[in-house]
Amino acid sequence: MDGREHRWFILGASLIPLIAVFGAMVLLWNRIFGWTDLLVLFIMYAISGFGISAGYHRMLTHRSFETYKPVRVALATAGVMAGQGPPLIWAAHHRKHHRVADKEGDPHSPHLDFEPGLKGALAGLWHAHLGWLFDDKLTSDPMRYCPDLVREKPLRLLSQHLVLVTAAGVVLPGLIAYAVTGGDLRALLTGMLWGGLVRIFLINHMTYAVNSVGHYFGRRRFETTDESRNVAWLSLPSFGEAWHNNHHAFPRSARHGMKWYEVDLSAVLIWSLEKTGLAWKVVRIDHERMELREAGISRVTGSARERQELLESQQRIAPLAERGNRQDTSLVDVE
Template sequence: MNGRQQRLFILGTSLVPPLAVLAAMVFLWGRLLRWSDVLVFAIMYVICAFGVTTGYHRLLTHGSFKTSQPIRLALTVAGAMSGQGPPITWVAHHRRHHRVADKEGDPHSPHLGDGAGLRGALKNLWHAHLGWQLDPELTSDPMRYCPDLVRERAMRRISAWFLPIVLAGVLLPGLLGLLITGTATGALTGALWGGLVRLFLVNHMAYAVNSICHYFGRRRFATIDESRNVIWLALPSFGEAWHNNHHAFPKSARHGLHWWELDPAGGLILLLERLHLARDVVRVDPRRLALRERGLSLVGEFPVD
């Protein structure tokens, strides 16, 4: 997609899903919400959230683990169904973000806008959450930030077929609803809850990491950006909200660095490894973790993330 198509798509996916949420609320009040709708929504939410967090983010962007080509492609297609952009575009933006996080050039920092006080803060948060995707001058050159993916034929094809894949992500839950209930109503409400409502919620969980997790929360590590950990967002974002952890150790397969930090995406990677479906899983050395938490570092002893 070119810049204009990207903005139109973002506007469409920002306006249509909220209307679907309102329709879903009407259905809920009208007692048309069925157990099948909840099941279809949960299935699609999990598939698409793992596609973004495990596929787009930890696999394609940071190379936190390696896997077979079929699993790599399945995760990438699942990420595309989330509607957050073609994989090559998504990865280019995110790698650029890590290079200049919260500095000039960061595509979605909430700390670079004009204005002061509450109004300025809200304006900057809006930009980091969604507004940056509507910027007509937004560009992150794929050949500069992710030439590895540009050279990969499968990634080019998935990126080119992004819009049909998003549409399939709406039609698939409708088909699931039809198979489960055997009714046209089940198909319609399945597409509504598992397609449009899921699209709305999965995307805004991801957008919240860009905005909320660079503005509110706890800073365990003294990183050079404003990344923060937000505990209440950790589970719905599948572990992405341990964002300060992630900026301290970008290549780590797990963002939840302690046992109590819930990280479903990291858990999936470890499961794949245990099943011998993932390899070269990047872990943080415990000594390095302890030193970083104390604000110290061991220069030369450990590889740089």
């Protein structure tokens, strides 16, 4: 899928669910809404939410844990059903984001090249939320940023059959509603509306809010080189993604909610997979390291000189990936 096709997909995945939301409001006003609609909305929101958070983000992009191929493919497929684009492009964009977060080249920073004042702030938030996906100059080549993922045939197939799999994610909740009601045709249609299109609208804007709100408002526990923030009220519906400053401080951590009270549903899922033997090599951050980082001390890149040396070494490696080198040049480990 090239950049133009990707933009058309995102446009469709943004406008069609938005229209569906207005349609759902009309039906709700006329009381054309059943318990099965709420059921499939909840089920599909959870499936696609875990697909994006635990699958696309922590498993594929940051390699926070390893799992068996069927589980890996299932999580990636659930991510495709969210309607946020192919896993390869999603991962490439996000790895690029971590490489230059809130600096020139960041695909969705709300802080670059926007005029001062309220107008500039709103323009930056819109760009970070959704506008960046329609930027003609947006490029994040998967061969450069995630060559490790490009080599996986199932991920290439999911990218090639993106529209079909996403459409299946709209039909599936209708079929679930149809089955549990014993063959109610109206439940089939409203199930597709609520569990399919309305759900895509909700999960996507929740994810996009992490990019926009999560780099503008909220608390900064750790001193990072970007403007990432922890946004508590977004943590539950985003499956833990809104502990965004925590994440930027420790990108590979499988757990974004670092404190006991920081709700992180994806971390619970990964823990459950690990306890049942379905996940291993789960990346965790020890308490001493977190305390040092919270105090403004880094054991890994504590000085400007070390950070500069690390950046220079990464810049030397990057051209090799462009020539087809098999080394993974993603910067997901950078703190």
